[in-house]
Amino acid sequence: MTTKKIVSHHIVDPEVVMPGSKYLANRYIALAAIANGETVLRNLPQNDDIEAALDAVGKLGATVRHLSEKEVSIRGIREYKQQGTVKLNCRDSGTLSRFVTALASNLESETVIDASKQMRQRPMAEVAQSLRDLGVEVSGNNLPIKLKGPLRGGTISLDTSRSSQYLSALLIASLKAKSDTRIKLVGKTVSSSYVELTKEAIKKFGGRVEDISSSELLVKGEQYLSAPNIDVAGDVVSSSYFMVAALLGKTSVTIRGFDFNSPQGESLFYGILSKMGAEVECQAGTLKVSYTGSLRGTEVDMGNMPDVVPTLVVLALFVEGITHITNIAHLAFKESNRIVDLCEQLNKLGAEITYSKDSITVTGGQNLQATTLSSCHDHRLAMSFALIGIRIPGIVIEDAQAVEKSFPLYWDYLEKIGIEVADVNSQLIGVQNGG
Numbered sequence: 001m002t003t004k005k006i007v008s009h010h011i012v013d014p015e016v017v018m019p020g021s022k023y024l025a026n027r028y029i030a031l032a033a034i035a036n037g038e039t040v041l042r043n044l045p046q047n048d049d050i051e052a053a054l055d056a057v058g059k060l061g062a063t064v065r066h067l068s069e070k071e072v073s074i075r076g077i078r079e080y081k082q083q084g085t086v087k088l089n090c091r092d093s094g095t096l097s098r099f100v101t102a103l104a105s106n107l108e109s110e111t112v113i114d115a116s117k118q119m120r121q122r123p124m125a126e127v128a129q130s131l132r133d134l135g136v137e138v139s140g141n142n143l144p145i146k147l148k149g150p151l152r153g154g155t156i157s158l159d160t161s162r163s164s165q166y167l168s169a170l171l172i173a174s175l176k177a178k179s180d181t182r183i184k185l186v187g188k189t190v191s192s193s194y195v196e197l198t199k200e201a202i203k204k205f206g207g208r209v210e211d212i213s214s215s216e217l218l219v220k221g222e223q224y225l226s227a228p229n230i231d232v233a234g235d236v237v238s239s240s241y242f243m244v245a246a247l248l249g250k251t252s253v254t255i256r257g258f259d260f261n262s263p264q265g266e267s268l269f270y271g272i273l274s275k276m277g278a279e280v281e282c283q284a285g286t287l288k289v290s291y292t293g294s295l296r297g298t299e300v301d302m303g304n305m306p307d308v309v310p311t312l313v314v315l316a317l318f319v320e321g322i323t324h325i326t327n328i329a330h331l332a333f334k335e336s337n338r339i340v341d342l343c344e345q346l347n348k349l350g351a352e353i354t355y356s357k358d359s360i361t362v363t364g365g366q367n368l369q370a371t372t373l374s375s376c377h378d379h380r381l382a383m384s385f386a387l388i389g390i391r392i393p394g395i396v397i398e399d400a401q402a403v404e405k406s407f408p409l410y411w412d413y414l415e416k417i418g419i420e421v422a423d424v425n426s427q428l429i430g431v432q433n434g435g
């Protein structure tokens, strides 16, 4: 386990360029794996989730070749049948677990899909049941799951009230089903902007998803898919940490190559910051966020911005007044319970935070004490908690290697913008805490 301490900072108007989006990369890798021919992906992020995704599609029969550090070529699966049972490990990736389970259903051979202990706890039943309804033999409702296709197509009812990833997974996999797939949505789709991201990615490969109504979609089977070259745009969620770092450091940040056209809800995070009093300038691919002297709390529905909730909660600790975040019940099913774990950790600082099943309320401006916080093995908690050190030097983050999931170079990026990060010997912390 790695432990990091935020020692001090001297952030002055930094400029940053984000690595490629893991969200887009996950979609392009899945689609390239079932495309007809070869796809070259450029500016691919290097992280644990993406390594696991490339490994998984390779095992399913796609040909993966690394052309350079950030460039990979994927030739789509030609034979939808493997010799013997294929075993896949999705590590900590929820997106991959859902996407690859659906994709593997196109194979007529057997696949066993497993993941980390943490991922085994996250829900999969909705995907498993839908695949059964589409003709796939599926054992189990949580990982590890064993399945044997093919995906025949048909009509299903899908509950998307815990995760949009189920729908994204089925939309992608159904493009290669033996016949048409009709998906009737039950319950309110959470994180719906991610479904738009999926539809856009499918379009890039020439695929089609038809919206029959707001709660029914149709995907024609055996579609021809092709996208020879794709540049992966910058990660909008990763950029949130640098915006908040600048505001806490009472300075500005310039983010080059920001993906303003992204349908992903989190791409509008800067709008919340502007409402809180930050100055925001958007200009031809460049986003600049500046501190203007004061920030105030806000009321915001973050149903479509799940992954930047921890970033906003950390900022809210240091602004005037109350920040009330609503519509986030689905955060309970992430790498950690991002309502309970996030708030319980921050309460250790002496923060005034309350939470309910679907909301978080933070009263800013409290007197906070530096202490040790656990990331709960959640990369987003680790990255957000580190920012607290800008205002309260001495914050220690345990299980800091969780960042490898999406942003292994995070600590280096912080150093580059002027935040001093130290490695801590965990035995020493035990002594300091009397442990």
Ligand SMILES: O=C(O)C1=C[C@@H](OP(=O)(O)O)[C@@H](O)[C@H](O)C1
Pocket: 023, 026, 095, 162, 163, 164, 165, 168, 190, 191, 194, 306, 307, 330
């Ligand atoms: O489709 C995706 O890439 C994702 C969808 C969201 O999940 P939910 O739909 O489960 O909220 C998001 O939180 C996750 O990090 C990635």
Ligand SMILES: C=C(OP(=O)(O)O)C(=O)O
Pocket: 092, 093, 094, 095, 096, 307, 334, 335, 380, 406
């Ligand atoms: C929730 C996340 O990812 P996943 O669901 O793919 O594990 C995330 O990146 O914050």
